Structures are given as C-alpha cells and as structure tokens.
Amino acid sequence: MRLGSIILFAALCAFTAYYVYEPIPEDIEERWKLMLTDAFFRSLSHLADFSELVGLKDYMGVMYVITLIENVVPVSDEHVMVTMENFDGVEVVLYQPKQQSGDDTEPRRAVIYLHGGGWCLGSSRMGPYDMLARKMTIELNAVIVSVEYRLAPAHHFPVPYEDVYRVVKHFLQMGVLAQFSVDPGRIAISGDSAGGNLAAAVSQQLLKDPTQQIHLKAQALIYPVLQALDLNTPSYQQNQDMPILPRTLMVRFWSEYFTSDKAFFRAMMANTHNNPESSSLLKFVNWSAFLPEAYRRKYNYSAPTVVHGEAEQEFGTSEPSRSLADPRASPLLVPDTALHSLPKAYILTCEYDVLRDDGIMYVTRLRTAGVAVTHEHYDTGFHGALMFTVWPTDFLLARRMTDNYVKWLKENL
Numbered sequence: 001m002r003l004g005s006i007i008l009f010a011a012l013c014a015f016t017a018y019y020v021y022e023p024i025p026e027d028i029e030e031r032w033k034l035m036l037t038d039a040f041f042r043s044l045s046h047l048a049d050f051s052e053l054v055g056l057k058d059y060m061g062v063m064y065v066i067t068l069i070e071n072v073v074p075v076s077d078e079h080v081m082v083t084m085e086n087f088d089g090v091e092v093v094l095y096q097p098k099q100q101s102g103d104d105t106e107p108r109r110a111v112i113y114l115h116g117g118g119w120c121l122g123s124s125r126m127g128p129y130d131m132l133a134r135k136m137t138i139e140l141n142a143v144i145v146s147v148e149y150r151l152a153p154a155h156h157f158p159v160p161y162e163d164v165y166r167v168v169k170h171f172l173q174m175g176v177l178a179q180f181s182v183d184p185g186r187i188a189i190s191g192d193s194a195g196g197n198l199a200a201a202v203s204q205q206l207l208k209d210p211t212q213q214i215h216l217k218a219q220a221l222i223y224p225v226l227q228a229l230d231l232n233t234p235s236y237q238q239n240q241d242m243p244i245l246p247r248t249l250m251v252r253f254w255s256e257y258f259t260s261d262k263a264f265f266r267a268m269m270a271n272t273h274n275n276p277e278s279s280s281l282l283k284f285v286n287w288s289a290f291l292p293e294a295y296r297r298k299y300n301y302s303a304p305t306v307v308h309g310e311a312e313q314e315f316g317t318s319e320p321s322r323s324l325a326d327p328r329a330s331p332l333l334v335p336d337t338a339l340h341s342l343p344k345a346y347i348l349t350c351e352y353d354v355l356r357d358d359g360i361m362y363v364t365r366l367r368t369a370g371v372a373v374t375h376e377h378y379d380t381g382f383h384g385a386l387m388f389t390v391w392p393t394d395f396l397l398a399r400r401m402t403d404n405y406v407k408w409l410k411e412n413l
C-alpha cells in the first residue's frame, strides 16, 4: 500500500515535471492554468504519436478526443432558437434570436461562423462555440450560421473549403435571407484559426463570382492561418514551442489538410516544401516587406529554399504541390487587385502564436490595397485563447477577446 503510494507519487511528479514545465513567457496571465491546460494537450499529442507509431489509430484520430469531450447538444433556450439545418448538402447549426413580444420583425444581422481546429479537429457543436454563438445571437440580435464543414484527413483540401463556400452561396440568396428575416446588407463571415482561413478565402472567392449579387459587409478573422509557403516567419520561430499550437502541430495541420503523405509533412517541417510554382508566389508572403519593423524582431529574412530534383519529383505534379499555390488554401497569395474590393476586416492577432505574422501580413496587405482594417493585437495573448471560456479552462483573456470582438461586430455590422 505504502510502496504503491510512493510509486504513484513518483510517477505523478515525473509526469508533472515532464509535461507541465515548459518555457511559458512570464507576462502571460494565469500562467499556471495555461501550463496545466497545455500539459493536457501535450500529453494527448504524445499519446497520439505513440498510437500512430504502433498502428492503433492515426494521430488526428486520437487528437479528435479534444472535440469529443467538449461536445454539447445545441438546444434552444428562452432567448435563442437553435435548429440543425442542411444548406445545400452541408450541415449547419442555426441560431436565431427569439422574437420579443410586440417587436415587429426588423431585419436582423447575420454572421456565418467557421470553427477552428486546423481543418482536422473541432465542431460547431463544441461548448465554447455554442456559447459564443448564443452570445452573438443575443448581443447582436443576429442569426448565426455555424458551419459543420467536413474535416481532413478524411476530406483533404478543397473539401472543407468547398463545404463552406456552398453554405455561403446558399445562405446569400434573397429568398433564404427573407426566410430568416436577415438584412442582406448586414452579413459578416468570421472564424478562428483554420476558420479564419476559410473566412478569408471565401471572402476573396465570392468577389470573383459574377453570379453573386448579395455581398458580405464584413470579415472578422481571429488569429487566422493565411499561408503555407513560409513556415519560418519570425512568429513561427519565436513561438515554436508555445502552448496549444506548437509549430509541429501547425505544420501537421497544414500537411494533413493537403495530403496524408508523411514526406510532405517532413518537407514542411524543414520549410523545403516549395516547388517552382509556389516559389513564384513567395513575394506575397515576404515578411521582410510586410511585417512592420517592430514585429521582425531579431530575425533576418531568408526566403524558403526551393528544392529541385528529388523533392520536385516527389511532389512536383502531385495534389499537395498544386494546393500549395492555391489562394483558397493560402489567402495571402493574391495580388493587391484581388484584395481592394474586399469587405472591411477585423483581424485579431496574439503575440505568442506561430500564426501572428500571417495575420499581421494580411493587415499590411489589405491596408495597402485600400481595405479598412481594425487590427487588435494581444501582447500577452496565445493561440486558441478565445476557446477557453468554459470551466476549468476559463481564461480572463478569452472573455476580454470575446467582448472586444463582439463589440467590433456591433459597431461595424
């Protein structure tokens, strides 16, 4: 008994020392809570690696547990009516404000929301997304369309993107908007992380669609992923071991979005995955040109190596290679002329986030193209923070971010 306790105690200490200790910056608030939260994510990631190694279940299959444990059944309450709908073959969770008595049906705002999770994880049915959608429904008196797009690796690019595009095309029709009492002039698209990627991509592609008559009024991108060409920007380098989204995991998401070929993952890890076609687009993600001085820090620019020969033969004409140059996957890869008619934008970035520079480069590029951009940068923020609103992993930062984001929508939509 006593020996058992000692062994258990020793094991716990080892576990804690191994997983909890990590170099989390001093200025991050609620530091201990973040360390413990991250210890969970990292142990799950190690378990997932192990499971894949011994052939039990693939890595993302194990990581999907994160989605499952936060799963809720979105139901109506006294203020919000929640229904599951099918928009052109894609499932959505629809949140509508309940009519106040006496109030006439004034047209309402709408937000199409795309959840994060690296195109591989996440669901509109996760508790934090459900809570966010309810808050937005009430505070904005808005209809929220939360899209349950299909995920990689079962469905590689462009399937997740195309699911979202179909939903948007379906929703942005006069008849459909009228059905939900939505004002066609007050519709935004928004999403966090990979959801921000999809939101930015859809906003761009809609402009190119000559049949599209109803346009988006705003796009709100929360720590978005915006390019796959340079995975060594200063923020990737500075934050490669940060909690929640270390560089390895982000690279894993990117490679799984495109292909299950592990060689592509290894090439992306080494930042040697560019091919002659994608390398001609490197100018659009040149951080030495698009990052303000203050964000370049101590890093010196060197363009990602373009590997010819063996690697080119391996990926040269393959699917992932073509996807790499596709702006529907990397919205930064378009010229200014494709940006200038975009709806006004809100872009949230966090200091301790590998994706920080993706967001900041888009801020620069959109502003240069003449788009109105509100850039909110969180000096002590970390990736994924907006999701941490539910006990026991509730962060004050998440509440602040949510309030500021909703406030922007209130003022701009």
Ligand SMILES: *[C@@H]1O[C@H](CO)[C@@H](O)[C@H](O)[C@H]1NC(C)=O
Pocket (backbone or CB within 6 Å): 282, 283, 286, 288, 289, 303
């Ligand atoms: C990146 O920008 C710098 C200057 O801002 C320039 O010297 C360099 O040639 C550019 N590189 C690429 C690949 O566009």
Ligand SMILES: *[C@@H]1O[C@H](CO)[C@@H](O)[C@H](O)[C@H]1NC(C)=O
Pocket (backbone or CB within 6 Å): 298, 299, 300
């Ligand atoms: C960047 O370049 C400068 C000047 O060439 C050099 O002094 C510095 O050490 C370099 N920084 C890094 C991180 O390599």
